[in-house]
Amino acid sequence: MISLYTADYVVTQNDARDIIRNAAVAVEDGRILSVGHTDLLEILFPECRRVDLGHAVIMPGLINAHTHVSMSLLRGYSDDKALMDWLTQDIFPAEAKLTPELVELGAMFSLAEMIRTGTTAFYDMYMHQRSVFRAADKLGMRAVMGESVTQFFPSLTCKDAEAYFDLVRVQADEWKGHPRIRQAILPHAPYTTNPELLTKCRALADETQSLFGMHLAETESETQTCLQNFGMRPIPYCESLGLLQPDSTFFHVVHADERDMELLNEGRCAVVHNPASNMKLASGVAPIGAMLRYRIPVALGTDGPASNNAQNMVREMYMASLLQKVQNLDSTACPAQLALDMATRGGSDALHEPLIGTLEPGMKADFIALDLTTPNMQPVHNIVSNIVYAATGLENKLTVVDGQELYRDGKFLTCDYEALCAEMKAIHGWEKK
Ligand SMILES: [Zn+2]
Structure with missing residues (x-):
C-alpha cells in the first residue's frame, strides 16, 4: 500500500537543496517512491493511504x-x-x-x-x-x-x-x-x-x-x-x-x-x-x-x-x-x-549508509515533520532558518523510519512510554546500590 504524506513544505536536501511548497512524499515498502507537488502526486497515486500534515515541513530524519x-x-x-x-x-x-x-x-x-x-x-x-x-x-x-x-x-x-x-x-x-x-x-x-x-x-x-x-x-x-x-x-x-x-x-x-x-x-x-x-x-x-x-x-x-x-x-x-x-x-x-x-x-x-539523509525517489523512507503552527515557527520567510535557528525539536509531530511510523501526533507507536517512565522511576538510585 502506498502512503502519501502531504504538508505545506518539503525540504528535500537533494543536491539542488530543493524546497517544494504544497508538497507530498509517496512511500511504499520502506522506500520513497516520489517527492513533488501534492496535485501531481495525487494524480499519480490515486489509490493510496493519505496522511495530511497541514502547516508543517516534511524533511529528512x-x-x-x-x-x-x-x-x-x-x-x-x-x-x-x-x-x-x-x-x-x-x-x-x-x-x-x-x-x-x-x-x-x-x-x-x-x-x-x-x-x-x-x-x-x-x-x-x-x-x-x-x-x-x-x-x-x-x-x-x-x-x-x-x-x-x-x-x-x-x-x-x-x-x-x-x-x-x-x-x-x-x-x-x-x-x-x-x-x-x-x-x-x-x-x-x-x-x-x-x-x-x-x-x-x-x-x-x-x-x-x-x-x-x-x-x-x-x-x-x-x-x-x-x-x-x-x-x-x-x-x-x-x-x-x-x-x-x-x-x-x-x-x-x-x-x-x-x-x-x-x-x-x-x-x-x-x-x-x-x-x-x-x-x-x-x-x-x-x-x-x-x-x-x-x-x-x-x-x-x-x-x-x-x-x-x-x-x-x-x-x-x-x-x-x-x-x-x-x-x-x-x-x-x-x-x-x-x-x-x-x-x-x-x-x-x-553512518556509511548512502540511502538516508535526503528525500528522493529510491531513498529509504526515514523522515520527520515539524509543526509550523507553534509561535516560534512563524512566520516562514526561510524554512531552513526556522528549522535551525527557531525550532526546539518539540515541534516534531511525525517520525518515520524505513517506512514505519514510530511517533505521530504526541504518541509513541513502538514503545509504551508510560511504562518506560515507571521503570525509570523504580530504578532511581541504582548507581549507589
Ligand atoms: Zn563520546
Missing part, C-alpha cells in the same frame, strides 16, 4: 552520528567538573554498577527522546551493547553501533581482549543482514588503547565486515600524551596503524592541524562534530570550515546524555552554527543550510 545512548541514566548526575575529575570521580564509578537491564532502559529513554525530537538514525558506542542493539530493534530506529573497548580488562562486558573479539564475532552473525542495524568495531580512544589492540580491532572490522569508529583528537591533553608516548599527533598515529580507511568515522576531532586534515581526506574518513559536548567539557572548537575545505565529510552528534545533556539534534544544529560564528568572529560562518547538511547528508556519510 536527523542523524545523530555520535552518542552513548544508555548514559541517559547519568543525565544530570555530574556536571560542571573538570573532564578527568568528572570521569574518574563520578562517571566511571557509577558505570561500574551498570547491568545489561539498566543499559537497555537507558537506551530506550534516549531512543524515545530522539524519536520525539526528529532523529531517525544514530551511531552509538558503549558497554553491554547487546542491550542497545535490542532497544534499537524494538523501537524501530536505524543505527550503527558496537561494544566500546579499551586496553583495561576485565571490562564490564569482557574478561580479556580475546573475549571481546569473540563477542564481536558473535554479534556480527547475530545482526548480519538486519535492515536497519549494523555493527561497528569501536576502540574507545588512542589514550585508552595501545597499538596492538588498535591493529587487531582494524583487522577485526575487515574480518567481520563491520564499520570502524573511535573518539579522536578530542582534547589538547590527548595530543600531548600521544606526542609523548608515540612521537606523533593522534591522527598521524592512527594513520601509522592503518586506521584511516573509508569505512572509518572519527568522533570529535577538535584538535586537528593542516597535516591531520590532509590525512583524514586521503583516508576518505568521516568526522563527527559534537558542539554541545565540546563546549560543556571545554574541549575546544573543531575546525569545521577547514575540514570541509579539505572535503572531509562532517556530521553532527550529541555525544552522551551525561555530557550534553540532551539527545536532541535540533539543538545541536543550532549550537553548531553559533559556535562557529563566535569562534571565527564571523557571522557568515556555518550558515543554517550547512548545519542542516551536517545533520542529514553528513550523517549519511558518517
Whole structure:
C-alpha cells in the first residue's frame, strides 16, 4: 500500500537543496517512491493511504552520528567538573554498577527522546551493547553501533581482549543482514588503547565486515600524551596503524592541524562534530570550515546524555552554527543550510549508509515533520532558518523510519512510554546500590 504524506513544505536536501511548497512524499515498502507537488502526486497515486500534515515541513530524519545512548541514566548526575575529575570521580564509578537491564532502559529513554525530537538514525558506542542493539530493534530506529573497548580488562562486558573479539564475532552473525542495524568495531580512544589492540580491532572490522569508529583528537591533553608516548599527533598515529580507511568515522576531532586534515581526506574518513559536548567539557572548537575545505565529510552528534545533556539534534544544529560564528568572529560562518547538511547528508556519510539523509525517489523512507503552527515557527520567510535557528525539536509531530511510523501526533507507536517512565522511576538510585 502506498502512503502519501502531504504538508505545506518539503525540504528535500537533494543536491539542488530543493524546497517544494504544497508538497507530498509517496512511500511504499520502506522506500520513497516520489517527492513533488501534492496535485501531481495525487494524480499519480490515486489509490493510496493519505496522511495530511497541514502547516508543517516534511524533511529528512536527523542523524545523530555520535552518542552513548544508555548514559541517559547519568543525565544530570555530574556536571560542571573538570573532564578527568568528572570521569574518574563520578562517571566511571557509577558505570561500574551498570547491568545489561539498566543499559537497555537507558537506551530506550534516549531512543524515545530522539524519536520525539526528529532523529531517525544514530551511531552509538558503549558497554553491554547487546542491550542497545535490542532497544534499537524494538523501537524501530536505524543505527550503527558496537561494544566500546579499551586496553583495561576485565571490562564490564569482557574478561580479556580475546573475549571481546569473540563477542564481536558473535554479534556480527547475530545482526548480519538486519535492515536497519549494523555493527561497528569501536576502540574507545588512542589514550585508552595501545597499538596492538588498535591493529587487531582494524583487522577485526575487515574480518567481520563491520564499520570502524573511535573518539579522536578530542582534547589538547590527548595530543600531548600521544606526542609523548608515540612521537606523533593522534591522527598521524592512527594513520601509522592503518586506521584511516573509508569505512572509518572519527568522533570529535577538535584538535586537528593542516597535516591531520590532509590525512583524514586521503583516508576518505568521516568526522563527527559534537558542539554541545565540546563546549560543556571545554574541549575546544573543531575546525569545521577547514575540514570541509579539505572535503572531509562532517556530521553532527550529541555525544552522551551525561555530557550534553540532551539527545536532541535540533539543538545541536543550532549550537553548531553559533559556535562557529563566535569562534571565527564571523557571522557568515556555518550558515543554517550547512548545519542542516551536517545533520542529514553528513550523517549519511558518517553512518556509511548512502540511502538516508535526503528525500528522493529510491531513498529509504526515514523522515520527520515539524509543526509550523507553534509561535516560534512563524512566520516562514526561510524554512531552513526556522528549522535551525527557531525550532526546539518539540515541534516534531511525525517520525518515520524505513517506512514505519514510530511517533505521530504526541504518541509513541513502538514503545509504551508510560511504562518506560515507571521503570525509570523504580530504578532511581541504582548507581549507589
Ligand atoms: Zn563520546
